[in-house]
Amino acid sequence: MQNTNSQIASLSPLHHQNFLRRNRLKIAPWLFLAPAMVMFTIYVIAPIFQSIWISFFEWDGLGAKTWVGNQNYVELMDDDRFYTSLYNNVIWLVLYMLAVPAGLFIALFLNQNVWGIRLYKSLFFFPFVISQVVVGLVFSWFYDPSNGIIALIFNIWGGNPPAILADERYVTYGIIAAGLWPQIAYCMILYLTGLNNVSPDQIEAGRLDGARGLKMLWYVILPQLRPATFIAIVVTVIGALRSFDLISIMTQGGPYGSSNVLAYYMFETALSEYGYRMGYGASIAVVLFLIMMVYICFFLWRMYVQEKEGH
Amino acid sequence: MNNILKKATLAAAALALGVTSALAGEIVINYDGSDPAPKKAFEMVIKKFEAAHPGITVKWNLFDHEGYKTSIRNFLTADAPDIAAWYAGNRMAPFVKAGLFEPVDDVWADNGLNDALASTAPSMTIDGKKWGVPYTYYQWGIYYRKDLFAANDIAVPKNWKDFLAACAKLKSAGITPITIGTKYLWTAAGVFDYLNLRTNGYQVHNDLTSGKIKYTDPRIQTVFDRWEELVRPGYFIDNHAALSWQEALAPMVQGKAAMYVMGNFAVAPLREAGLSDDQLDFMQFPQITAGIPMAEEAPTDTFHIPTKAKNKADARKFLAFLAAADTQTEVNKILGQLPTNKNAQVADDKFIKAGFEMLSNAAGLAQFYDRDAPAAMAKAGMEGFQEFMIKPDRRDAILKRLDKVQAKVYK
């Protein structure tokens, strides 16, 4: 008995090692991947499915969950606030796109070789590094109808300053303008890097063909900036759909919900003072997720094509 | 298996907590009075409490007033303090129903509070039990610039007709009749409540907030008729949706606005900003429908022990301390509000005295729209009020929307 045991004991490490050795190229990647996969599953992958699951319940986050089937979605279809938010999301998406050409414009403007230009470039990039909380606070104050800079300008011209953040006609645009500030800086830096890699030969060739000004930009420069444009569009779309911080800081969706977007409305229904409808909130999140999925799939498809081409 | 494990962990945790609380003698309090006066009042309370109970130290977390209303749901479920500030009435119902507040009938019984706090006892009672201790309440009404009234030869209006005339006179003198800051919505509910209480009375207020009356009901429509008489001629300050209630005080201080429908907590910052008692005064919201008994808004602020509190024994001592007549006298002197303990003394201050007088004769005391109505209804309702004050033309659409929300909330 003892004999066999010790025999096995002496055998197994060798056996074990052999197995590992033979399959090390198969096992190693999983060992390397395991920690990240576990964490990512717990905090990202699983919660997506849990949220979808929760969206079929009525749940106040305190007591027991009650199955309500598709009731939350039915209610969503009849919810004015939801449509306001959705509509605002569309405005965000469209107007946020201005960051791409604006970023390109500033990048072209700064793409020169004069003394101190590197410092200028970094200073122009500043807004992106700053927290959106700070951006939101600063712009709220700018828009303040009694002390803000907008009020100052109107007062100089003798006009009556509008309360941008309290007027349903302007509020969303006011917040988007605040959001564009850092986003333009982001797009600018993407383009500046892209411009570094534009081949001087092709510009020269274009010039010989008589391309100048806008023609040069459109036919020679922009095609070479396509990777930068692609990334700029992707980050801008994601940024537009994720717009939460500014709304939370500047208006909390007000006045009367007119500046709400899905990202904030979801938070408001699920976790705010008057909310705590977890199931309903989850159903809003699912809608937002589906919209985002369109872009994610587009991005993945493009990466997939690239990977195929690359190898 | 899982279940047993869970129970074992819970038992262990309970044991650990029991041990720490016995040793520590520390209570943690979450409090939302971040404005100067409440902060000062509370610092005083803690100092006195620690002096009276040498073994106990108090740790307090100060929250900003608006943010607190969101935070409380989080910390009650996840990371409970030993004492939490909150409000009486329906506003505490969700926490009571979810078992997040501890009943404290023993504190009431042991300290003779059933008698001393008799007037506020009903608003602290749900399912026959007391769920916290009230420490202050305050009147609502109209704070106004006496000097501006005098300069324009306006007497204190006693009824709606006089009130409208006063507004018209102020407006034509280039003074905004009423200032208000509706950014955080609830101030608009104060106006609505008073219009409703004066037009229809206390019962209709309660029926509306408990979902028995629709928003399109003719009686509520009348309330909005009255409100339109203020909104249409522009008697409220411009851009009120851009202002918090504190920011809306400025026009009144500067003499650009004459009245503010507010709670008595507005007096401290107004005085701080330089208004003397010769300039500032208080009036009861005027009568609208003759013969309707005058009920008032008098929200009660309270303290509670969360079910998940760690040091409930010392927390009870703190509640008892807060309920005591002496403490309430001093706290409310600093707050500029009224003590709930009937043996406490009302401060010698014209606003507090006026409030005390008015509330003693009130036909009923309402907590406040957003404390009497369930949260989801209150949110939609107050957004509707704010929208109406900016876009009175949308009245029908707003009221229909509120009916829709009502049907869902009270099902």
Added chain:
Amino acid sequence: MFPHPIEKSSTATQITYKVLLPVALFVWLLPLIAVMVTSIRSAGDINAGNFWGWPREFNLIENYTAVFNNSPMGTFILNSVKVTIPTIILTLALSCMAGYALAIYRFRLNMTLFFIFIAGNFVPFQILMVPVRELSVNTGLYDTVTGLVLFHAAFQAGFCTLFMRNFIRALPFELIESARIEGVGEFRIFWNLVLPLVRPAIAALAVLEFTFIWNDYFWATVLVNGQHAMPITAGLKSLNGQWIAQWQLISAGSIMAALPPVAMFFLMQKHFIAGLTLGSTKG
């Protein structure tokens, strides 16, 4: 404004350009400049509505000490540091390994896993909010710095893995093959050969992640509510609710919140931009 070099233009154009640059910068950074000036104004200026004129007094020291003395700003900043630094270390550890695995080994699910990491990086936070909060509450991680660190590290692992994988993939594969032929173990290849080579990528990610995590506001709101664990973003928001119309304090607080990422960016600019512009030059 074109790749046409300005030094070849007329003198007039050159001068115009050189004048325009600082003017444009001033307008562009006006919000920041205004905040800086406001942060040293006195309460008297603020109350008198003097927001845009020359300050009557310079209260630099008074205002900034007031912020520290009258609010838990110090705690907030410390919390932000306690969240940001461990997150960076943890997420880099996770993603170096995962990126290495996805870049070097060929196996069936490689592409699928890679895509899951990328997709996860883009999902809206709201779809994670309720379950992650529940998880944190149930594990006692709610309202703790650790809870924030674990979530951020896991979520950021998506982006970092994408980055590391592409970076490692661009390394010459022969290096690894020859090491294998010499019989070097897989982990030693990773540790002794690959890690030293990916240092630039680690630096780039560290700087970038510092900004992302430091500036996070959403999760700071969802997973924390007490001051003891609150990072500066959420802290600033709550102070804004207390400092009604005291813009000099709000501005000083804002500057304090903005300073660390700005300093980080300035010190590590090259790495920062390298991290940010991944993919915008090729592919």
